[in-house]
Amino acid sequence: MAQDAAGRLLAAGRAEEALQVVEIALSRETRDSAWCDPPELDDAHFACLEALGREEGLRRSLWARFERCLCRGALRRLLKRLPDFDDVETEDRAREVVLLFSPIEAGLAFCFARPDLTLAAQLVLSRTEEIDGDAYEILTPAAEALSSAQPLAAVLIWRSMIEFALERARSSRYGHAARHLASCADADAAIGNYQGRPEHDAFIQGLRKAHQRKAAFWARVREASDGV
Template identity: 35%
Template sequence: MRQTIASARGDLDLLIALEAKKQPHMQDYLGIAAQLLEAGRSAEALDWVRKPGRRALGETGSDLSPARVSLEARILEATDERPAAQALRWCCFEATLSADILREHLKQLPDFEDIETEDRAHALALEKAKPEAALQFFLDWPRLDLAAKLIVMHPHRWNGGDWHSLPKAAALLEHDYPLAATILYRALLDDILDRARSKAYRHGAEYLGKLALLAEATDTTRPNEQAGHAAYLAKLKTAHPRKSGFWARVGEGDPAPPQASRSRRPNWDRGDG
């Protein structure tokens, strides 16, 4: 409450004094640093952004978290340390593949040098040890062609349980990059069936429908080690013959169990089982 009053009065020194009395893990280092920067007190801002244990409220990232690096780089530029700011941004990009940090870095480069650096960033992302981070970067940039290339480079890497992002990525790619979309849709469908996620069978049936539509475009260009759609479908039927709730949604199997067994079997369409 005292800090709220200090902020309303524009008393930054009182606000900082009150913040400094808190336990280190409770201090809003980035918030104070940002206010000091806005007030033109760059040297003090740099001290706060670099304090041991620094973090913004709610932030759980490392020292190279994009939010902190973005702020520290702006503070460094305000203190005429532009090379150090750029070096920090690039180091952060290498560690996190943050599209926002790369944009900030490129904005400070001369013409033509930014193009060369962008190409270097793309090459680095393709070689990243964690393709998941690289995929998010290419989607955020956006470079869908490189996202598709990355997916095809690592066909078995994608976690079908990542239903927050993979369906969106597959939908973005399915028109121009059907092979990459096929890899993602298969990963999603395999995860649903392998884990018997009956409440997601509706989505699984949708993914299988998309795979059937994509098959004509992908079966002629797919790598030899990747099964064609007919072989993939046959494998699903062999591996999951008793998942009647799923097959009923795609028009396969017996969609209506006998009346006598209904009390012992789940209602698939209701999402049981």
């Protein structure tokens, strides 16, 4: 493996040769796969640049890794290497990257790992239509985390999962969807402005109109509302 060879060269004091090995491998990996995420190669690359004292190159490479896959470690390492005020500017740039990153679920995962609930809410509110309601492993804890401080964002996440379950007729998820709808009802009082989106009662009316024949779901809704 290129990273192993680079490690041996670095240990032998041959950093320039190690860098060449890694850069060739990185070029090949990038060419072969648009989905490539070579963390071990990137780490070897960073080590080579650091050994050679190429600070600007290292900073650019750390930023490139963050920008490509929202790598928290790369961003954290970059911020530590920046002087005062430059790190603040870079954090602002990083937030802009997160707000535009696709898929949106990756951006949400980044926000909750940091954590940055304000950024997560901004992401949800600006790109609601992109949320994949099937990504419940990320969305369920995200909505719960946002429910107190950012109730509208939480409701929009719950709605995305409800709509996915109903539109795809995923009956195995009707119980979850009913509980999400109950959570939306609980959050309604804390939302003074739905920012152009349907309010809770209007959302329910829309669901009933579009999915009135899904009796199993509405039975679950009644159970959830009764506290069963």
